[in-house]
Amino acid sequence: MKVQTEQDFGTDPTKVRDTDHYTEEYVDGFVDKWDDLIDWDSRAQSEGDFFIQELKKRGAKRVLDVATGTGFHSVRLREAGFEVVSADGSAEMLAKAFENGRKRGHILRTVQVDWRWLNQDIHGRYDAIICLGNSFTHLFNECDRRKTLAEFYSALNHDGVLILDQRNYDSILDHGYDSSHTYYYCGDDVSVYPEHVDDGLARFKYAFSDGSTYYLNMFPLRKDYTRRLMQEVGFQKIETYGDFKETYRDADPDFFIHVAEKAYREEE
Structure with missing residues (x-):
């Protein structure tokens, strides 16, 4: 099996605005450094038990982690007593997640999926789906976003919940980029900032202390647009929530977390 260590964005990286390109962005070299970026212990401390409590208060037991990455939330939820299936579009990420889970005494149930055809590859229905780590912004096409949200909706039980986060692209x-990395990117040996931003692209640069540099091209979703898509689905x-808080000024949070309930509610 060929190991890919170099990213390829072509001669004009800011023109790469393709949903499918993410599979070429998460090369082995970048995946190997992802945990340095997150810092599991620091991230667990900063976010606390927010996701665990949101799931428990809705009675969720069976959870689908559709953006597993290197396994941080899958492992935390398993250790909190949830039944978790770990999915991702990147085979490299899933392999690292499985390795991380095993180091912590867990055998993760992993499946490689394309969100747009999620229900072809998973089985049964779930009480909750989590899509974290700013992963939803890898979708550049509105049809892809709508199709993905519809697949999430279909994979949930009738009273299920979707928890999806995104950067504060608004x-x-x-106003420009200003992030303390307090909650999501807690590693000390990496610099993260957007090298290019326009209405259709946020190109982030990840510079590590050993001199290695990687990039991710993502679509800058606005908060109200994401909420509207969820409602329309x-x-x-x-x-x-803004950085796990109920009240906030829109410009302040680094991340927004949307908690969307599927349960039908009659208008009062």
């Missing part, structure tokens, strides 16, 4: 687009009640 603030980046309107059928999600009923949607709560949006």
Whole structure:
């Protein structure tokens, strides 16, 4: 099996605005450094038990982690007593997640999926789906976003919940980039910042202390646009938190977390 260590964005990287390109961005070299970027212990401390409590208070037991990455949330949820299936579009990420799980005494149930055809590759229905790590912004086409949300909706039980996060692209687009990395990127030996931003692309540079550099091209989703798509697909009640807080000024959070309930609610 050929190991890919170099990313390829062609001669004009800012023109790469393709949903499928993410599979070429998560090369082995970048995946090997992903845990340095996150720092599991620091991230667990900074986010606390937010996701665990959101799931428990809705009675969720069976959870589908559709953006497993290197396995941070899959492992945490398993250790909190949830039944977790770990999915990702990147085979390299899934392999690292499985390795990380095994180091911590867990055998993760992993499956490689394309969200747009999620229900072809998973089985049964779930009480909750989590899509974390700013992963939803890898979708560049609105049809892809709608199709993905519809697949998530279909994979949930009738009273299920979707928890999806995203960077605060509103603030980046309107005011420029300013992030303390307090919650999501806790590693000390990496610099993360957008090298290019326009209405259709946020190109982030990840520079590590050993001199290695990687990039991710993502679509800068605005908060209200994401909420609207969720509602149009059928999600009923949607709560949006800013860095795990209920109240916030829109420009302040690094990340928004949307908690979208599928359960049908009659209008009061």
